Amino acid sequence: MSKNRKKNKKxxxxxxxxxxxxxxxxxxxxxxxxxxxxxxxxxxxxxxxGTLHQILWNVRIxxxxxxxxxxxxxxxxxxxxxxxxxxxxxxxxLIGVSSGGGxxxxxxxxxxxxxxxxxxxxxxxxxxxxxxxxxxxAWRQGIEPTRLIxxxxxxxxxxxxxxxACTVFYPEKMIGAIGxxxxxxxxxxxxxxxxxxxxxxxxxxxxxxLPQKLNILSLGDEVAIGLGMNVEKIRFLFIVLSSFxxxxxxxxxxxxxxxxxLVPHISRIFFGxxxxxxxxxxxxxxGGIVMLCDTMARCLFSPIxxxxxxxxxxxxSPFFLYLLRQQRKG
Amino acid sequence: MLSCHHLSMNYGSKQVLxxxxxxxxxxxxxxxxxxxxxxxxxxxxxxxRYLFPTQGRVELEGKNIFRMKFKEVAKKIGLLPQVRREFxxxxxxxxxxxxxxxxLGFSQRLTKEDKGFIQWALDATDLYQKKDQLLxxxxxxxxxxxxxxMALAQQTEILLLDEPTTFLxxxxxxxxxxxxxxxxxxxxxxxxxxxxxxxxxxQYSHRLLAMKEGTIYIDSDTKKIPMEKLLQDVFGxxxxxxxxxxxxxxxxxxxxxx
Numbered sequence: 338m339s340k341n342r343k344k345n346k347k348x349x350x351x352x353x354x355x356x357x358x359x360x361x362x363x364x365x366x367x368x369x370x371x372x373x374x375x376x377x378x379x380x381x382x383x384x385x386x387g388t389l390h391q392i393l394w395n396v397r398i399x400x401x402x403x404x405x406x407x408x409x410x411x412x413x414x415x416x417x418x419x420x421x422x423x424x425x426x427x428x429x430x431l432i433g434v435s436s437g438g439g440x441x442x443x444x445x446x447x448x449x450x451x452x453x454x455x456x457x458x459x460x461x462x463x464x465x466x467x468x469x470x471x472x473x474x475a476w477r478q479g480i481e482p483t484r485l486i487x488x489x490x491x492x493x494x495x496x497x498x499x500x501x502a503c504t505v506f507y508p509e510k511m512i513g514a515i516g517x518x519x520x521x522x523x524x525x526x527x528x529x530x531x532x533x534x535x536x537x538x539x540x541x542x543x544x545x546x547l548p549q550k551l552n553i554l555s556l557g558d559e560v561a562i563g564l565g566m567n568v569e570k571i572r573f574l575f576i577v578l579s580s581f582x583x584x585x586x587x588x589x590x591x592x593x594x595x596x597x598x599l600v601p602h603i604s605r606i607f608f609g610x611x612x613x614x615x616x617x618x619x620x621x622x623x624g625g626i627v628m629l630c631d632t633m634a635r636c637l638f639s640p641i642x643x644x645x646x647x648x649x650x651x652x653x654s655p656f657f658l659y660l661l662r663q664q665r666k667g
Numbered sequence: 668m669l670s671c672h673h674l675s676m677n678y679g680s681k682q683v684l685x686x687x688x689x690x691x692x693x694x695x696x697x698x699x700x701x702x703x704x705x706x707x708x709x710x711x712x713x714x715x716r717y718l719f720p721t722q723g724r725v726e727l728e729g730k731n732i733f734r735m736k737f738k739e740v741a742k743k744i745g746l747l748p749q750v751r752r753e754f755x756x757x758x759x760x761x762x763x764x765x766x767x768x769x770x771l772g773f774s775q776r777l778t779k780e781d782k783g784f785i786q787w788a789l790d791a792t793d794l795y796q797k798k799d800q801l802l803x804x805x806x807x808x809x810x811x812x813x814x815x816x817m818a819l820a821q822q823t824e825i826l827l828l829d830e831p832t833t834f835l836x837x838x839x840x841x842x843x844x845x846x847x848x849x850x851x852x853x854x855x856x857x858x859x860x861x862x863x864x865x866x867x868x869x870q871y872s873h874r875l876l877a878m879k880e881g882t883i884y885i886d887s888d889t890k891k892i893p894m895e896k897l898l899q900d901v902f903g904x905x906x907x908x909x910x911x912x913x914x915x916x917x918x919x920x921x922x923x924x925x
Contacts, residue, residue, distance in 0.1 A: 342758075342799065423752045478719070549775040553768050559717045559748035564821065565741025565769035609756035609801070 353621040360625040364401040364632040399526040404631040405624035407590040412623025414582035415597025420555045422482040428598040429583035436496035437467025438587035443503045457588040464584035520593030520646030533585035540581045548612035668693045674723035685881035696858040698868035701878035741769035745823035755803035766820030788820035808839030828860035877901045
């Protein structure tokens with residue numbers, strides 16, 4: 338039976354992998370211009386010039402890769418936070434990544450509108466700084482998850498007030514902000530990818546090495562200390578990892594936090610609470626779901642492109658509720 | 668083996684532990700009783716390194732446990748706290764395997780030796796047949812045994828238990844304490860536990876400690892407990908004490924609150 342369950346888990350993991358690859362291909366094939374798989378290979382290998390190659394390489398593939406990476410980062414960030422806080426509602430929004438990134442992006446839009454290319458980098462810095470501020474505000478002889486969550490909510494509300502104030506005072510400069518606040522991937526390309534790839538991939542790689550630590554930490558502090566874990570140190574490491582991940586994602590995709598909440602729960606429905614399976618499946622599902630939703634965002638109402646965050650929420654929420662009901666029955 | 672010296676703990680201006688001394692010898696079962704709020708849980712949390720005392724030291728074989736590496740302590744002291752996050756969607760075997768955490772190398776993989784200890788712990792707690800079941804499918808008593816199996820897989824010389832029987836019915840309570848006693852007899856496991864039931868504490872341990880106002884008020888061989896002092900001074904109740912014919916140990920039935 339144990340062999341069976343292990344085998345089942347591996348099969349589900351493989352299905353996740355297939356989903357990931359399929360979403361990726363779909364995202365590359367579909368768009369304003371349909372490019373068939375055959376053409377793709379031709380364009381990549383032989384015809385390395387011309388408009389179609391440009392579209393394929395710098396628009397389609399680049400954006401797909403960014404979408405995939407953003408999804409992975411958010412999902413892993415969310416799963417880490419839920420694990421270490423022992424709170425199923427924990428998501429990257431909670432440690433101030435979204436509000437911090439959003440606030441900095443706003444500031445740049447309002448005060449340095451000519452330097453709009455600084456937005457991703459600014460959002461990244463804003464997100465990380467806010468996380469650290471929240472962490473130290475919540476510190477009192479150690480970090481207690483509840484206090485961290487409350488401090489996060491307070492700081493986020495404060496910064497969100499700033500964002501909304503900007504919208505009131507400078508409505509004309511904040512027009513571009515909608516894409517950012519609901520989360521969108523319009524016009525994302527290789528420079529965005531290279532900006533977040535080092536942080537994103539490195540953090541994912543480190544996290545993948547530590548699923549057992551996440552398992553132990555999620556049993557609660559007393560048990561984890563009893564099992565010989567330096568809880569404060571490991572928790573800090575995980576918070577840093579998850580804020581790097583979320584900050585990377587937020588800086589190019591805006592406030593797409595829902596992935597971070599949804600994907601870990603879907604993984605848990607399939608795999609239980611064992612992070613040795615949950616982590617890899619989050620990476621595959623997170624990447625796959627964002628690539629798939631971004632394809633829909635581009636194609637469903639073409640030529641109008643809707644922000645991917647809207648698609649995520651519209652499709653993701655009902656699907657998630659359906660899974661929750663299934664789980665209760667089963 | 669495990670000892671506390673001049674242990675004090677303040678929460679703000681409230682003194683919870685007051686210059687407490689404690690010494691647990693190898694191979695004995697020591698139970699701690701006391702009324703609510705006397706500081707016994709705080710003491711447990713300090714022994715479990717979850718709280719850092721305001722003053723004083725905790726020593727394991729003469730070494731300060733707060734200066735030792737976390738994993739080194741975890742190879743000597745296993746513990747089962749009351750507060751823990753219960754995940755129902757992992758299998759019994761997975762939970763028990765977490766007990767090997769202090770021994771894992773960089774790759775975090777279980778060795779053959781680790782697997783041997785996991786199997787032994789499952790056997791000892793009579794859970795081998797259920798090892799693939801999810802925790803959610805177990806009864807409360809079995810679940811508690813699964814957590815104990817995790818602590819046993821840790822292969823420590825000392826086991827600390829904080830009210831391990833509180834949420835179990837009487838049959839599971841005795842089942843659990845029998846198991847602890849067996850581990851003590853067969854493997855020389857040193858046990859320190861907080862219990863609520865004074866009769867059970869007396870019956871299953873070699874030594875009984877009673878805490879009052881942040882310090883150890885009674886420290887006695889379980890055959891020679893000053894029962895009146897224990898009931899009146901520590902708990903503020905009166906009761907009738909009898910002596911068991913075989914074990915020579917006292918047991919009591921409650922009369923009234925003083």
